Amino acid sequence: MTDSADSADSAKATQSNQLSISLEDSDDVNDIVSKIGELSTGEKPAVNGAEGADGAKGAKGADGSAVEHEVEVHLADIQADPNSPLYSVKSFDELGLHENLLKGVYEMKFTKPSKIQERALPLLLASPPRNMIGQSQSGTGKTAAFVLTMLSRVDYEVNEPQAVCLAPSRELARQIMEVVEQMGKYTPMKAVYAIKDSNHKGPIDAHIVIGTPGTLNDIIRKRQLALKAIKLFVLDEADNMLDKAGLGDQTLRIKKLLPRDCQMVLFSATFPDVVREFAQRVAPQANEIRLKATELTVDGIKQFYMDCNSVQHKFEVLSELYSLMTVGQSIIFVRRRDTAERIAGRLNADGHAVVFLHGAMDSQERDSVMDKFRAGDIKVLITTNVIARGIDIQQVNLVINYDIPLTGEGIPDPETYLHRIGRTGRFGRTGASINFVHDERSLEQMEAIQNTLGCDIIKVPTDDWEAAHKVLKRALK
Numbered sequence: 001m002t003d004s005a006d007s008a009d010s011a012k013a014t015q016s017n018q019l020s021i022s023l024e025d026s027d028d029v030n031d032i033v034s035k036i037g038e039l040s041t042g043e044k045p046a047v048n049g050a051e052g053a054d055g056a057k058g059a060k061g062a063d064g065s066a067v068e069h070e071v072e073v074h075l076a077d078i079q080a081d082p083n084s085p086l087y088s089v090k091s092f093d094e095l096g097l098h099e100n101l102l103k104g105v106y107e108m109k110f111t112k113p114s115k116i117q118e119r120a121l122p123l124l125l126a127s128p129p130r131n132m133i134g135q136s137q138s139g140t141g142k143t144a145a146f147v148l149t150m151l152s153r154v155d156y157e158v159n160e161p162q163a164v165c166l167a168p169s170r171e172l173a174r175q176i177m178e179v180v181e182q183m184g185k186y187t188p189m190k191a192v193y194a195i196k197d198s199n200h201k202g203p204i205d206a207h208i209v210i211g212t213p214g215t216l217n218d219i220i221r222k223r224q225l226a227l228k229a230i231k232l233f234v235l236d237e238a239d240n241m242l243d244k245a246g247l248g249d250q251t252l253r254i255k256k257l258l259p260r261d262c263q264m265v266l267f268s269a270t271f272p273d274v275v276r277e278f279a280q281r282v283a284p285q286a287n288e289i290r291l292k293a294t295e296l297t298v299d300g301i302k303q304f305y306m307d308c309n310s311v312q313h314k315f316e317v318l319s320e321l322y323s324l325m326t327v328g329q330s331i332i333f334v335r336r337r338d339t340a341e342r343i344a345g346r347l348n349a350d351g352h353a354v355v356f357l358h359g360a361m362d363s364q365e366r367d368s369v370m371d372k373f374r375a376g377d378i379k380v381l382i383t384t385n386v387i388a389r390g391i392d393i394q395q396v397n398l399v400i401n402y403d404i405p406l407t408g409e410g411i412p413d414p415e416t417y418l419h420r421i422g423r424t425g426r427f428g429r430t431g432a433s434i435n436f437v438h439d440e441r442s443l444e445q446m447e448a449i450q451n452t453l454g455c456d457i458i459k460v461p462t463d464d465w466e467a468a469h470k471v472l473k474r475a476l477k
């Protein structure tokens with residue numbers, strides 16, 4: 001497969017009809033990486049988002065003190081950098097979108113497409129439809145790429161379901177719905193949920209269905225969803241959705257019922273080799289946009305670790321961290337549901353206002369916690385891998401891996417690590433992640449992840465809070 005950096009069209013030199021392009025293939029990567037590194041370490045002003053309009057500005061820290069974010073380098077500067085995943089040569093106007101969709105896009109304050117949007121959209125919208133396996137780093141705008149595809153492909157005159165989009169969690173499905181509603185604001189589109197407790201009565205006549213695989217299967221079983229007119233099947237977090245150990249069975253059951261010529265669109269920041277091979281079978285002849293393993297980390301996210309002496313010490317360090325640091329919003333990831341609840345209880349008892357979210361909570365509770373966190377009413381969220389993927393809250397500037405991510409078999413899990421830390425550093429913003437290790441084993445697990453990804457994880461002392469504060473403050477700026 002070719003690694004051409006040229007526009008999608010020029011990559012047709014590939015032998016097969018298939019197209020595979022790499023998003024990061026400049027000769028000058030080091031130069032640019034160091035430039036972005038400088039920008040985000042605080043030596044130069046930090047980047048804070050589209051048009052400098054960052055919701056974190058003026059937000060309160062976990063301790064109630066004000067968090068001020070300097071906004072001197074604008075998204076426009078990053079988007080002009082050819083080696084940034086946010087760079088593009090085109091404008092949205094040149095991507096072949098309907099003017100009603102452009103209105104929606106511009107109202108969301110998107111001025112320029114990101115690299116994945118610029119490259120994927122023309123391929124996704126080309127006729128006849130082609131399958132797509134699209135990869136791009138966390139927070140680089142994959143959602144808009146597939147949402148605009150759904151909104152473009154649907155025939156609004158036909159009141160039948162035509163596009164289905166599945167995600168691994170209800171929280172992510174709800175977030176995608178929000179983007180569909182915003183981008184589709186000037187179209188007559190109708191979209192419905194297929195998530196638990198979404199309470200469908202009669203047959204679905206909406207154009208777009210967004211949900212999770214288990215609930216969608218239930219709806220199909222109850223014959224509430226006609227599949228014959230479905231022409232687009234989107235899997236967000238596709239590697240997770242196809243993973244045999246995860247949601248693979250449920251997703252494939254649905255796929256088998258769809259019309260044969262249905263366009264398959266698979267997006268994720270990660271595609272481990274074995275899942276990618278499987279994805280290629282699920283989405284044959286797909287155009288592919290892919291990244292190398294070493295290109296997966298986002299430069300704006302500074303990665304740290306704190307070496308604790310014991311499980312008890314780990315908690316003390318966490319509590320101390322929240323006493324000392326002024327953090328915008330943060331997510332603490334733990335391995336188990338009961339740990340999430342326990343740590344939340346203890347932090348609350350220590351005077352920090354935190355909440356937890358996990359998969360055993362009922363739908364209403366989950367929605368309420370997430371809505372409050374999204375609105376900024378809650379600053380610290382303790383959770384499991386249930387929301388490790390996709391959740392986009394721009395004000396989150398710190399992610400803590402209280403437990404190092406492991407697979408179900410207890411093996412270090414670099415994909416989940418990337419998705420977890422990718423909850424910060426969204427679309428050019430800066431953020432920090434801190435890994436907590438507490439013994440030889442957890443240190444080795446973290447190092448295994450570090451080696452796989454070829455990233456730097458810097459040690460922050462746990463016995464010198466002044467020094468720790470200095471390092472982290474700079475990263476959280």
Ligand SMILES: Nc1ncnc2c1ncn2[C@@H]1O[C@H](COP(=O)(O)OP(=O)(O)OP(=O)(O)O)[C@@H](O)[C@H]1O
Nearest residue numbers: 110112113114138139140141142143269390392427
């Ligand atoms: N062209 C654009 N201009 C400005 N902001 C954008 C643009 N495209 C996307 N965004 C914003 O960037 C953020 C990240 O986008 P999105 O959630 O789609 O990332 P993603 O690639 O799906 O990440 P993940 O892999 O974590 O799911 C969102 O807040 C989105 O609104």
